Amino acid sequence: MAKLIDGKAISAALREQIKQETRLLAEQGITPGLAVVIVGEDPASQVYVRNKEKACEEVGFYSEKYALPAQTTQEELLALVEKLNHKPDIDGILVQLPLPSHLDEKAVIAAISPDKDVDAFHAVNVGRIMQGEYRFLPCTPAGIMELIHAAGVAVEGKECVVIGRSNIVGKPMAMLLLHENGTVTICHSRTKNLPEVARRADILVAAVGKAGFVTADMVKPGAVVIDVGMNRNAQGKLCGDVDFAAVSEIAGAITPVPGGVGPMTITMLLKNTLAAARR
Numbered sequence: 001m002a003k004l005i006d007g008k009a010i011s012a013a014l015r016e017q018i019k020q021e022t023r024l025l026a027e028q029g030i031t032p033g034l035a036v037v038i039v040g041e042d043p044a045s046q047v048y049v050r051n052k053e054k055a056c057e058e059v060g061f062y063s064e065k066y067a068l069p070a071q072t073t074q075e076e077l078l079a080l081v082e083k084l085n086h087k088p089d090i091d092g093i094l095v096q097l098p099l100p101s102h103l104d105e106k107a108v109i110a111a112i113s114p115d116k117d118v119d120a121f122h123a124v125n126v127g128r129i130m131q132g133e134y135r136f137l138p139c140t141p142a143g144i145m146e147l148i149h150a151a152g153v154a155v156e157g158k159e160c161v162v163i164g165r166s167n168i169v170g171k172p173m174a175m176l177l178l179h180e181n182g183t184v185t186i187c188h189s190r191t192k193n194l195p196e197v198a199r200r201a202d203i204l205v206a207a208v209g210k211a212g213f214v215t216a217d218m219v220k221p222g223a224v225v226i227d228v229g230m231n232r233n234a235q236g237k238l239c240g241d242v243d244f245a246a247v248s249e250i251a252g253a254i255t256p257v258p259g260g261v262g263p264m265t266i267t268m269l270l271k272n273t274l275a276a277a278r279r
Ligand code: L34
Pocket: 047, 048, 051, 094, 095, 096, 097, 098, 119, 139, 140, 230, 238, 257, 258, 259, 260, 261, 262, 263, 265, 266
């Protein structure tokens, strides 16, 4: 039976540290400030944003939420980002994705000041990560690295397989594993013999967005399985990309959904915002 990697507990310990550090900063008159922008009424995004606000409050950050209507224009959104870029009490800006389809996500991300880009989505920060310079790390991949470390797993020399090649998860995930000397393979929709490639993995990261995509036959016995999926089944129940029941019989360690990667994503957002405030 696989060991459960408890993202909630690991998050709680890290957030306690962040809270302590925030208290120390407060003595110097500094309070980390995060602005979260959400456009439209996507229910999943609303939950994630609410969790982010709650987390800010718990560690003693200042936070502002901008909930804009779905019809918001590109100009209005860019004007808000520009305002936040210059707002002195705001250290981090997060525009929750996905945006409604009439908005240009790339242009919005490009408008965020790289110094306040606590998602590390801006091309300047992405470029720094490619060069192995860690300023802000993208929250989900950074949180996954923390989970792997907390599970006592060393990446060096391991076969790492990432399923999914998004800019938010798959690509930066591969880079962070590479920086720790993993041998990294990225699988995607055109990969041939994906189950066979996945089965080589000592560390398997699933970021596909399809419930039950990773089945037991795709997992090497003893592998570390990280489930990035956030899917809702027909009953509205949250489930990951991994067939948890079957895979946990085979894997050495596995993250649950919920309570795995999700809370860590938010914890890394706090970490980045704290770092931005320090600068
Ligand atoms: N700009 N957009 C931007 N930054 C991000 O870092 C994100 N991401 C992803 C979606 N869009 C984004 C998030 O915040 C995914 N994501 C995220 C954050 C938190 C949780 C899940 C995804 C989370 O709190 N998950 C809980 C369960 C939540 C529920 O009940 O629905 C968990 O335990 O996994």
